[in-house]
Amino acid sequence: METANSKRQAALKQLGEQTFDVLVVGGGITGTGIARDAALRGLKVALVEKLDFAAGTSSKSSKLVHGGLRYLEHAEFALVFESVNERKRLMKLARHLVRPLPFLVTNYKGDKRFLATLALGLWIYDALCFFGNYRNHVTYGAKKTMKLEPTLKSQGLNGGILYYDCLTDDARLTLECALDAQSLGAVVLNHVKAGKLLRAADGRVQGAVVEDIETGTTVEVRSKVVINATGPWSDEVRALAGEPRILKPTKGIHIVVDAARLPVKHALMMNSPRDKRAVFCIPWGLGRTVVGTTDTFFDGSPDKLEPTKEDVTYLLETANSYFPQASLVEDDVLSTWSGLRPLLKPDDEGAGASAVSREHEIYDSPGFVTIAGGKLTTFRLMAAQVVDKAITQLDVTTRSTTATRPLPGSQGLDGTDEALAQLAKSLEGKGLPEGGPEYLAGEYGTRAPLLLERAAADGLERLDPELPSIFAQVDLAIEDEFARTLDDVLSRRIPLILRARDQGLGIAPKVAERMAAKLGWSKERTERELTHYRAVVNGTRAFKTAS
Numbered sequence: 001m002e003t004a005n006s007k008r009q010a011a012l013k014q015l016g017e018q019t020f021d022v023l024v025v026g027g028g029i030t031g032t033g034i035a036r037d038a039a040l041r042g043l044k045v046a047l048v049e050k051l052d053f054a055a056g057t058s059s060k061s062s063k064l065v066h067g068g069l070r071y072l073e074h075a076e077f078a079l080v081f082e083s084v085n086e087r088k089r090l091m092k093l094a095r096h097l098v099r100p101l102p103f104l105v106t107n108y109k110g111d112k113r114f115l116a117t118l119a120l121g122l123w124i125y126d127a128l129c130f131f132g133n134y135r136n137h138v139t140y141g142a143k144k145t146m147k148l149e150p151t152l153k154s155q156g157l158n159g160g161i162l163y164y165d166c167l168t169d170d171a172r173l174t175l176e177c178a179l180d181a182q183s184l185g186a187v188v189l190n191h192v193k194a195g196k197l198l199r200a201a202d203g204r205v206q207g208a209v210v211e212d213i214e215t216g217t218t219v220e221v222r223s224k225v226v227i228n229a230t231g232p233w234s235d236e237v238r239a240l241a242g243e244p245r246i247l248k249p250t251k252g253i254h255i256v257v258d259a260a261r262l263p264v265k266h267a268l269m270m271n272s273p274r275d276k277r278a279v280f281c282i283p284w285g286l287g288r289t290v291v292g293t294t295d296t297f298f299d300g301s302p303d304k305l306e307p308t309k310e311d312v313t314y315l316l317e318t319a320n321s322y323f324p325q326a327s328l329v330e331d332d333v334l335s336t337w338s339g340l341r342p343l344l345k346p347d348d349e350g351a352g353a354s355a356v357s358r359e360h361e362i363y364d365s366p367g368f369v370t371i372a373g374g375k376l377t378t379f380r381l382m383a384a385q386v387v388d389k390a391i392t393q394l395d396v397t398t399r400s401t402t403a404t405r406p407l408p409g410s411q412g413l414d415g416t417d418e419a420l421a422q423l424a425k426s427l428e429g430k431g432l433p434e435g436g437p438e439y440l441a442g443e444y445g446t447r448a449p450l451l452l453e454r455a456a457a458d459g460l461e462r463l464d465p466e467l468p469s470i471f472a473q474v475d476l477a478i479e480d481e482f483a484r485t486l487d488d489v490l491s492r493r494i495p496l497i498l499r500a501r502d503q504g505l506g507i508a509p510k511v512a513e514r515m516a517a518k519l520g521w522s523k524e525r526t527e528r529e530l531t532h533y534r535a536v537v538n539g540t541r542a543f544k545t546a547s
């Protein structure tokens, strides 16, 4: 019988035996998107990720599939145009994961922009997607704005504008790209790190030595082109090829609070009282509200990223300035996440962090292509452009066809609200916890019924008293979703680390036991997994001790 371990062994064997057209290094949204695009074109593809899929920036974003209203301020019309149109496309191709979210942008006396200026910006925003947004924007006076968000500060409020962008689960979006790439024939592995590059006699890159992090075994992977899609690690991997640095990363953190403490129904675009930067307050569902993000230059190691007291104070201050009655304090913070934007060095080195462009750039040399910069929202377009560039080094001509291929969980959905609602309805009456049908339909789409069909006797048991997550999700994560560590399961497949009041620490031993049984872990390994997970949780709480 095929098991998670035997599937991994087979994939590792294939890595060493075949010659690939492309070896993609990095399993964030960029790398998994590239592997999927290339596999769909019929290329022979391998993808290696040194940690877990989305363990880098791609599970640490604001989770918005959006045009980026604020980029209009920097006149980045091309970026906004691409983004709003990708948003529209992803609402069809990944309908379960890319869901419309109402946003409210407010205007107060003394704000640097007038309500009319904001309305003009939103008119351009709607126009850039040919007025094909989920709904067009509407401007309201102060009274109606307060009705929409009754806990908002009323003093000095002139009014607000309601518009729509989308909220996603960034880690699952990435995972579904990896799953799709695999289903299209790509050899896809997490916990495998690319190291030394292999070179032909003429110096051309022709593969890499990769290490299975679980065993320390190394394999030489032969590939006609190596694609460096390592986000904030891009310069590290470029150094292996002797190529110069290109990044100027910025760090962004988010905090998670109980929705009862910050009960918003719309995502609010707030301005920090300190520096007037835009910060979001996002209704995250399942009883949680998220506030973020910060944007500060970072020159440390991407492997160690933690929130400081200063980061958290900045976000609490911003939220409290819009919701003074909430009076949020550090103890209200249930969890945090911290990510690095893999931004390109600006021409003007003196530019502030928020002014650095989110555009991407592709660099190539014989056998070696790097993609850096960009956004989660535009991953599909970026992937198509990178593969177009890579195939100029192969003897093939192919075109990207990802514009019409749904991600696995949206296969069989027609991209409408009704289809998703119907899917959730079909999961009712099956013994799921309250809210379970909508939650599973949203996370897994048309894969949700399979999850329930395969559920073990205790599969419907809850993982947390407040959340609708169940043990069947753990089993699916191990068997079908590449989960290899406790952290993979509790941080990304079912992110209790972000949503549960105890950050999943209570259920962690039971989940580890289940993983041990399925993956053949020893007692020592199981203990190590628990210790590591506790350390990851402590990292999210570093602001409590650090300054």
Ligand SMILES: Cc1cc2nc3c(=O)[nH]c(=O)nc-3n(C[C@H](O)[C@H](O)[C@H](O)COP(=O)(O)OP(=O)(O)OC[C@H]3O[C@@H](n4cnc5c(N)ncnc54)[C@H](O)[C@@H]3O)c2cc1C
Binding pocket: 025, 026, 027, 028, 029, 030, 031, 048, 049, 050, 051, 052, 053, 054, 055, 056, 057, 058, 059, 060, 061, 062, 063, 064, 065, 066, 192, 193, 194, 195, 229, 230, 231, 232, 233, 237, 250, 251, 252, 253, 293, 339, 340, 341, 342, 373, 374, 375, 376, 377, 378
């Ligand atoms: C705070 C914040 C908020 C954001 N919000 C949004 C948003 O709301 N919407 C939006 O569209 N965009 C947003 N972004 C941008 C978006 O998240 C990133 O552009 C995107 O996730 C980058 O993905 P990536 O795959 O390039 O990098 P990553 O996700 O970091 O992936 C790179 C991967 O490479 C792996 N790797 C590194 N070295 C090696 C090696 N030697 N071998 C194998 N693997 C290796 C790493 O482990 C990592 O998983 C945000 C970014 C941040 C930081």
